[in-house]
Amino acid sequence: xxxxxxxxxxxxxxxxxxxxxxxxxxxxxxATPAEAFEQAACALTAVMxxxxxxxxxxxxxxxxxxxxxxxxxxWLNAIIYEMAVRNMLFGRFxxxxxxxxxxxxxxxxxxDVERHAPACEPKGATYTAxxxxxxxxxxxxxxxxVDV
Amino acid sequence: MDPARFTxxxxxxxxxxxxxTMRVPVIIYADESLIRDMDDKVFEQAANVARLPGIVQACYxxxxxxxxxxxxxxxxxxxxxxxxxxxxxGGVGFDISCGVRTMLTGLSAADIIPVQRQIxxxxxxxxxxxxxxxxxxxxxxxxMEAMLAQGAHWAVARGWGETRDFERIEEQGRMAGxxxxxVSDRARERQRREMGTLGSxxxxxxxxxxxxxxxxxxxxxxxxxPDEIVVTIHCGSRGLGHQIxxxxxxxxxxxxKEAGIALPDRxxxxxxxxxxxxxRYLGAMRAAINCALANREILGHYVRRVFAHFFPDNELRLLxxxxxxxxxxxxxxxxxxxxxxxxxxxxxxxALGPDHESLPAALRPVGQPVLIGGSMGTGxxxxxxxxxxxxxxxxxxxxxxxxxxSRHAALKQWSGRKIVDDLASRGILIRSPSTxxxxxxxxxxYKDVGAVVAAAEHAGLARRVARLRPLICIKx
Numbered sequence: 001x002x003x004x005x006x007x008x009x010x011x012x013x014x015x016x017x018x019x020x021x022x023x024x025x026x027x028x029x030x031a032t033p034a035e036a037f038e039q040a041a042c043a044l045t046a047v048m049x050x051x052x053x054x055x056x057x058x059x060x061x062x063x064x065x066x067x068x069x070x071x072x073x074x075w076l077n078a079i080i081y082e083m084a085v086r087n088m089l090f091g092r093f094x095x096x097x098x099x100x101x102x103x104x105x106x107x108x109x110x111x112d113v114e115r116h117a118p119a120c121e122p123k124g125a126t127y128t129a130x131x132x133x134x135x136x137x138x139x140x141x142x143x144x145x146v147d148v
Numbered sequence: 149m150d151p152a153r154f155t156x157x158x159x160x161x162x163x164x165x166x167x168x169t170m171r172v173p174v175i176i177y178a179d180e181s182l183i184r185d186m187d188d189k190v191f192e193q194a195a196n197v198a199r200l201p202g203i204v205q206a207c208y209x210x211x212x213x214x215x216x217x218x219x220x221x222x223x224x225x226x227x228x229x230x231x232x233x234x235x236x237x238g239g240v241g242f243d244i245s246c247g248v249r250t251m252l253t254g255l256s257a258a259d260i261i262p263v264q265r266q267i268x269x270x271x272x273x274x275x276x277x278x279x280x281x282x283x284x285x286x287x288x289x290x291x292m293e294a295m296l297a298q299g300a301h302w303a304v305a306r307g308w309g310e311t312r313d314f315e316r317i318e319e320q321g322r323m324a325g326x327x328x329x330x331v332s333d334r335a336r337e338r339q340r341r342e343m344g345t346l347g348s349x350x351x352x353x354x355x356x357x358x359x360x361x362x363x364x365x366x367x368x369x370x371x372x373x374p375d376e377i378v379v380t381i382h383c384g385s386r387g388l389g390h391q392i393x394x395x396x397x398x399x400x401x402x403x404x405k406e407a408g409i410a411l412p413d414r415x416x417x418x419x420x421x422x423x424x425x426x427x428r429y430l431g432a433m434r435a436a437i438n439c440a441l442a443n444r445e446i447l448g449h450y451v452r453r454v455f456a457h458f459f460p461d462n463e464l465r466l467l468x469x470x471x472x473x474x475x476x477x478x479x480x481x482x483x484x485x486x487x488x489x490x491x492x493x494x495x496x497x498x499a500l501g502p503d504h505e506s507l508p509a510a511l512r513p514v515g516q517p518v519l520i521g522g523s524m525g526t527g528x529x530x531x532x533x534x535x536x537x538x539x540x541x542x543x544x545x546x547x548x549x550x551x552x553x554s555r556h557a558a559l560k561q562w563s564g565r566k567i568v569d570d571l572a573s574r575g576i577l578i579r580s581p582s583t584x585x586x587x588x589x590x591x592x593x594y595k596d597v598g599a600v601v602a603a604a605e606h607a608g609l610a611r612r613v614a615r616l617r618p619l620i621c622i623k624x
Contacts, residue, residue, distance in 0.1 A: 019554035021187060021214035022221060022350075048279055050584070070401070077394050084338050084387050087280060111280030118279035119585035120555070121348040121624075123242040123390040127401065127414035128217035145217050147242045147390075148349045148555070 015043040020145050024120075025129055027143035033068055033132060034095040036142040037075050037102070041093040044076055047148060049116040053091030055107030064101045068132045072142045075102055076125035087111050089118070120148040149186045156180075160211075160607040164191070169410075170198040176209040177541065177607035182599060185552060189215035190222075196412040197225050201420070202233025204482045204489055208541040210496050211603035212550030212595060216241070218415030221495035224544045226480065228487055229421040234409065236418035237400055237429055239492035240475050242393035244433055245440030246351075246384030247471030248497075248519040248547075249317075250530065251448060251464045253455060255377040257357040260619060263458055264577060267355065268620040270454045272579035275353060275447060277346040277624040281581070285343040285446070292336050295343070296328035299438030300445040300469075308344070309445040310466075315508040317469040318498070321445070323438050327431025331388070332395055335432075338387030339439060344446035348582075348624035350548075350589060351383040352521070353447065356528060356616035363613045366514045366532050370467055372614045379455075379464065380528060380616070381447050382521050384473065385440035392436050396429045421490055433475060444469055467530075468517040472497045472547035480542050491542050499545035499610045501535035518610045520601055521548045524578060524621040525571055525591030529601045529612060536608035545610035549597035558593040559584065567591075571621075580623035589623060 018025035024047055028039030045053060061078045065071035075095070083089065090108030097103075111118060123146075130144040154162035154176070162176040162183055174194040176183065190213050197219055198207040204226045213222030218238030227233030260267065276283055287295060295302045300321030303309045314321040346353060358376045361367045372378070385392075400417035403425050411417060419426040452464045475492045482489065500507060500516040507516055518531040526549070537543045553561070564583030567590055571578055580586050604610050 017556050019556040021189075021554060022216065022551045024555055066402075070398075074398070077398075080394075081334060081338065081391070084390075085340075087282070113278070113280045113581050116280070117582045117584065119348065119582045119588060121279045123349075124394040124397075126217035126238075127397070127417070130414065147217060 015039040017043060017046065023145050023147050025143060025145050027141055029139050029141050031139060033140045033142065034097045036140040037072060037095045038093040040076065040142045041079055044079060044122060044146065045090055047120055047122055047146065048118040049089060051116045053089045054109045055092045056109045057088065057107065059086070059106045061104050062102065066100065069130050071100065071102055072132050073125045073127060073130060073144060075104060076146065079106060080122050080124060082106060089116055123147045149183055149188050149191055151180055151183050160603050166198060170195055172198050172203050173206045174198055174209065175206045176213065177603060177609060178211040179599065179603045182211055182595065182603055185595065186213060187215045190220045193218065193220040194223060196416055197223060199412050200234055200416065200418060201409060202227045202231045204228050208544065210544065210546040212546040212548055212600045214550050216494065218413055219492070219494040222546065222550060223494050224491065224496045224541050226489040226491045226542050227421065228489055233421050233490060234418035235421050235426045235429055235475055235490055236416060236492060237393055237396035238415045238417050239494055240393070240433060241473045241494050242390045243384040243473055244389035244393060244436035245471040246473045247440060247444065247469065248380060248382050248521055249444045249448060249469035250378050250380045250467045250519050251451065252371045252467050253377045253379060253464050254462060255459060257375045257377060260355065260377050264619060267454065267458060268577040268579050270457065271353060271451070271620065271622050274450050274454050275346055275622055276344065277622055278348045278581040278585065281345055283341050283343055283345050286341050287339070287343060293328050295442050296331060296435040296438055297326055298322055299441035303442045303445040308449040313445065313466045316466040317441060318471060321441055323434045323441070325431065326434035326438050328435050330428045330432035331392060331435050335388050335391035335395065338391045342386040343443060344450065345386060346447065346622065346624045347383050347386055348585060351624050352524065353622040354380045354618045355620035356380055356618050358614050359527060359617040360615040363532070363611060366613045369511065369514045370517055370530065370613060371465070372530060378467065378616060379451050380519065381444055383443065383447065385436040386443060388439045389436040392432045396432065399425060437471065437474060440471060468519060470497055470519055478542070493544055495547050496544045497547045498543060499533035499537050500543050501533045501537055518545050520546060520597065522597035523549055523591040523594040524589065524618055524623065525576065526597055527618060528616045529597065530614045530616065531601060531604065531610035532613050534608055534611050537610060540608050546600050546604045549594040549600055551593060552595045553593040555588040558588050558590045562587045562590040562592065576618050577620045578623060585623055
């Protein structure tokens with residue numbers, strides 16, 4: 001029996017998976033939109049593995065979009081692309097957002113099937129249940145459904 | 149959902165008339181219990197589809213429906229280009245041309261059981277499955293171009309498949325009108341090392357035995373007999389389709405606004421069929437269909453290679469290969485007139501009735517095989533298209549059991565290890581690189597596939613021919 005509270009990477013209040021009929025919803029929180037994006041990226045990796053991902057290799061990427069919500073989907077899709085073509089998993093993220101432009105750094109390592117035992121591969125981030133917003137407590141959250 | 153919000157004439161047709169900005173009704177085919185178990189979002193999403201420009205007749209929803217992104221999974225919608233109709237990247241989904249193929253082995257369960265474990269191990273070894281698995285095939289630029297244009301024909305020309313398969317594949321194995329020039333470099337890069345891979349999630353390869361025959365005449369035309377072994381593959385266009393879906397969704401969100409299309413949900417991003425971007429998506433999406441057809445042909449070849457090792461005198465013949473995430477141009481009778489419509493099926497299977505011109509001669513007297521994937525514990529079904537399906541839902545039927553529980557909920561409820569052990573004790577061997585992936589795909593996370601196909605039959609969408617029980621399941 002796997003209880004979600006026992007999952008090592010899921011730190012209460014940093015990120016979460018929320019239910020969707022067939023796919024998976026993910027949400028990150030942070031003091032800034034950039035931090036919420038970083039945490040949501042951790043949630044994306046946790047769709048695939050709960051094992052530790054060593055930050056051996058750094059990959060830099062840029063993306064842009066007309067608004068923060070579209071930028072969030074761009075960010076997740078950019079990570080999905082890098083994971084797919086490099087056959088890597090990423091466990092640490094740094095994001096800077098300025099004027100609708102995002103600069104991100106992903107730290108990770110090549111997939112190790114034995115050690116990471118990866119489950120579902122994300123196909124793409126969707127615009128469904130997409131929300132980037134400031135919550136009542138002042139924190140930012142970033143969420144959407146990811147197709148797996 | 150509360151059945152009271154619908155009018156129901158015959159027990160399986162649930163209808164809501166258009167209101168507000170809905171252009172057409174929503175019609176859901178299901179029994180009352182399936183309706184009750186569906187999330188309200190299924191109706192909300194179907195009603196949103198009914199608001200899109202140029203939609204014809206109704207937004208139809210199949211009995212296995214659950215809420216998706218944009219369109220409900222199990223949604224069917226046709227659009228008329230002459231009445232401002234649209235094409236929607238969200239209405240096809242990320243896994244373009246995801247589908248099912250079933251191959252006949254001519255073997256019986258008694259032939260398989262003594263070597264069941266060895267076959268399971270050999271298939272798991274031969275077929276790249278799951279995240280991090282690597283294809284033995286790497287495509288250079290010229291090969292990529294040829295694959296995108298020629299589909300399964302490309303695979304067969306390279307020795308991965310058989311010419312006689314073509315007539316048993318939709319579009320005879322090659323989608324016409326594909327435009328590789330509309331496929332981005334990033335989409336190509338994602339596919340370069342992914343040909344002949346199964347993927348993950350709900351994709352699988354199963355060795356199954358025919359457990360029950362419902363229609364002896366059709367079963368014999370299909371080549372299905374009690375206890376016979378078949379092999380079924382469920383997968384799609386892999387990274388290429390995912391990237392095309394991602395890129396066109398993004399572009400259509402912007403262009404829809406410019407074209408004055410009000411999107412009730414951004415995930416419904418679409419473009420007029422008669423627009424530059426609409427045509428470009430159509431060309432790219434068709435190239436992705438070819439990628440899926442080539443991919444399933446290669447996987448079929450790998451299966452043949454494994455079976456040839458154990459049964460050297462045996463041939464595997466293709467029963468059928470059918471996609472359930474597509475947009476196809478088809479001629480349908482709508483509002484009393486024959487029209488060329490752009491039929492979106494997202495998690496719905498084309499189900500052509502008898503005498504349809506696109507069926508091969510051997511199948512024409514009975515209709516098209518409709519392949520329904522169940523869950524790894526319960527089994528799958530082979531149905532046959534019904535003539536009545538044309539007026540019911542543009543010749544469409546369900547595509548699977550449909551999920552009843554989220555992955556999240558499944559993970560909380562089941563352990564992958566225990567599922568593998570329980571199924572093994574029932575004679576079903578699971579091979580997967582991820583026990584968590586198995587837990588997320590637990591048989592209990594799916595609806596009762598028997599109820600889904602019974603509802604499809606009652607509604608006149610497709611008729612049951614055979615039930616298949618799994619013996620081996622390779623999960624990504």
